[in-house]
Amino acid sequence: MEIFVNERKMVVDNSTTLFELKSKIKPDADVIIINGFQTDADINLQDGDRVSLIKKGEIPDESELRYLMMARHTPGVYEKLQKASVAIAGLGGLGSNIAINLARMGVGTIKLIDFDVVEPSNLNRQQYFIYQIGEHKTNALKDTLLNINPYNTYITENLYITAENAKEILQGYDVIIEAFDKAENKAMLINECVKHFPDKCIIGASGVAGVFDTESLKIHKIGKNIYIVGDMVNEARPGCGLMATRVAVAANIQANLAVRYLLGEI
Amino acid sequence: MNVVVNGEKYTFDKTLSLKELIEALGVNPKSVVVELNRNVVAKEDFDSTYLKDEDKLEIVHFVGGG
Numbered sequence: 001m002e003i004f005v006n007e008r009k010m011v012v013d014n015s016t017t018l019f020e021l022k023s024k025i026k027p028d029a030d031v032i033i034i035n036g037f038q039t040d041a042d043i044n045l046q047d048g049d050r051v052s053l054i055k056k057g058e059i060p061d062e063s064e065l066r067y068l069m070m071a072r073h074t075p076g077v078y079e080k081l082q083k084a085s086v087a088i089a090g091l092g093g094l095g096s097n098i099a100i101n102l103a104r105m106g107v108g109t110i111k112l113i114d115f116d117v118v119e120p121s122n123l124n125r126q127q128y129f130i131y132q133i134g135e136h137k138t139n140a141l142k143d144t145l146l147n148i149n150p151y152n153t154y155i156t157e158n159l160y161i162t163a164e165n166a167k168e169i170l171q172g173y174d175v176i177i178e179a180f181d182k183a184e185n186k187a188m189l190i191n192e193c194v195k196h197f198p199d200k201c202i203i204g205a206s207g208v209a210g211v212f213d214t215e216s217l218k219i220h221k222i223g224k225n226i227y228i229v230g231d232m233v234n235e236a237r238p239g240c241g242l243m244a245t246r247v248a249v250a251a252n253i254q255a256n257l258a259v260r261y262l263l264g265e266i
Numbered sequence: 267m268n269v270v271v272n273g274e275k276y277t278f279d280k281t282l283s284l285k286e287l288i289e290a291l292g293v294n295p296k297s298v299v300v301e302l303n304r305n306v307v308a309k310e311d312f313d314s315t316y317l318k319d320e321d322k323l324e325i326v327h328f329v330g331g332g
Contacts, residue, residue, distance in 0.1 A: 094332040183297040183328040190299045191309045209331040222299065222324055223306035235329030242331050 001047035006060075007067035017042050022053055029053035033071040050075055066151045070106055077263065078106045082152075084262040085109035087173040089161055089189055091116075091137040093242055094205055095179030096127035097251035098258075103145045105259055109153045110145070112138050113169060115160040125244040161185070166192040175258045178204035179251070183235070190226065200225060201261045207231035208250040209240050217250050219257065229253045269321045285312040288325070299326045 001014050005025055012021065019042040022029055031054035032039055045051070052071035054060075060068055070078040086107050088095045091114035102110055114137040118128045132140040138156035145154050157169055166189060170176050176197070178189045186204055193202045207230035208217070216231040229250050236242045260266045267278045271291070278290070284307060288295045300307045301324040307315055317323075 090332060092332050179332055181330060181332045183330040184294075186328040186330075186332075187297045187299055187326075194299070194306045195308050195310075204328075205332060206326070206328045207331070209329075220324075220326065222301040222326060223304070226299070226306065228299075228326055230329075232326070233329065234331070236331030247332070 001045070003045055003048065004050045006052055006064050007050075012045065016045050018045060018051065021045065021051060026053040026055065028055050030056050036072055036074045038072065069149065069151075073106070077259075080263055081106045081259065082108040084175070085111070085173045086175045086177060086258055086262075087111040087113065087170050088177045088179055089113050089170070090179035090181065090185075091126075091141055092122065092179065092181055093125035093244070093247035094208070094251045094254065095177070096137070096141055097248045098177055098179060098255045099141055099145060100127050100148060101252055101255045102258065103149045103152055103154075105255075106149065107152060107258075107262070109155065109173075111155045111157065111173060112141055112145075113157045113159070113161060114138055115158060125242055125247045161189065163188055163192055167196040171197070173200075175201045175203065175261055177254055177258060178202065179254070181236070190228075194223065194226070198224070201258070202226045203229070203254045203257050203261075205229045205250050205254055207234045208247050209234045209236040209242050211243055211246055214246060214249045217246075217253060219253065225261070227254075227257050229257070267317065267319050269317055269319075269323060271323045271325055282317050283313055284315040284317065287317060287323075288312065291325070293325060293327050297328045299328070300324070301326070 003010055003012055033052040035050055052068055054068060084107050086102055088099055091112055116137055118132045118135050118137055118140050122128055128140050136158050138158045142154045142156050176193055178186055180186050190204050206228055212234055220228040267281055269276050303322055
């Protein structure tokens with residue numbers, strides 16, 4: 001039968017077990033993953049199984065690393081996401097978290113759009129570092145993403161999105177994510193996308209401030225393919241800040257929606 | 267004219283455009299996305315879209331923060 005070991009195709013005897021394979025290929029491996037699941041138990045291998053054998057502390061060569069990074073993914077997910085593209089409009093508390101998790105998921109092309117630079121008050125919720133203060137968010141985040149997963153393509157655009165330039169900046173992407181801060185910009189972006197890309201999947205957010213119960217963060221579907229995440233009420237205002245824990249929950253609901261859409265699950 | 271907005275019933279004694287409805291509800295038209303009978307209405311069409319009896323609307327009023 002045919003199986004895959006660290007993404008390389010191999011022919012093995014039908015009766016081969018997982019542990020026999022390990023002792024043959026990589027006896028010093030201390031992480032064994034089969035079809036996305038890490039295990040300590042021996043089992044009989046089946047035709048088409050995908051096995052990853054990892055030695056902790058060892059940095060594998062580049063051709064292996066790309067796939068070992070995805071060894072805990074459900075089989076088939078990475079291949080689909082590698083072909084996909086997502087544009088993220090706004091790289092604050094929502095956008096920076098969304099970008100990092102879509103990069104980890106293996107979304108093949110990610111466009112990062114923001115006009116601003118990193119400043120100290122961003123660091124309570126946004127995925128930047130002290131040494132990046134003063135850098136353009138687009139460049140700072142791209143650096144981080146390249147360190148996390150260098151096998152995706154990251155495109156940056158350092159500008160302020162308006163009703164006039166939105167179409168040109170966002171066209172050609174499978175999913176458009178609205179991750180702005182100001183209410184009017186959020187509505188503007190969704191309205192422009194509806195006008196220019198009526199069939200596109202658009203994922204926005206509204207009502208993510210404070211540390212209110214995260215169960216109040218809901219997904220509101222409108223039209224064909226538009227999803228708005230949030231409690232729709234709690235805005236950032238004097239006395240109600242934007243903070244890491246709750247903003248990141250909303251961001252990752254948005255990111256997970258993008259993934260579900262790209263996998264054809266919604 | 268009876269319409270349902272965000273699940274709530276509203277009665278008006280004349281036919282309203284979408285723009286007039288948004289004004290009547292006291293919502294900032296620049297911060298909304300409007301779904302009328304499952305279709306999202308382009309902002310440019312708010313003025314020329316007249317509501318009919320029994321129309322169902324979802325008016326998403328965005329709040330800031332992100």
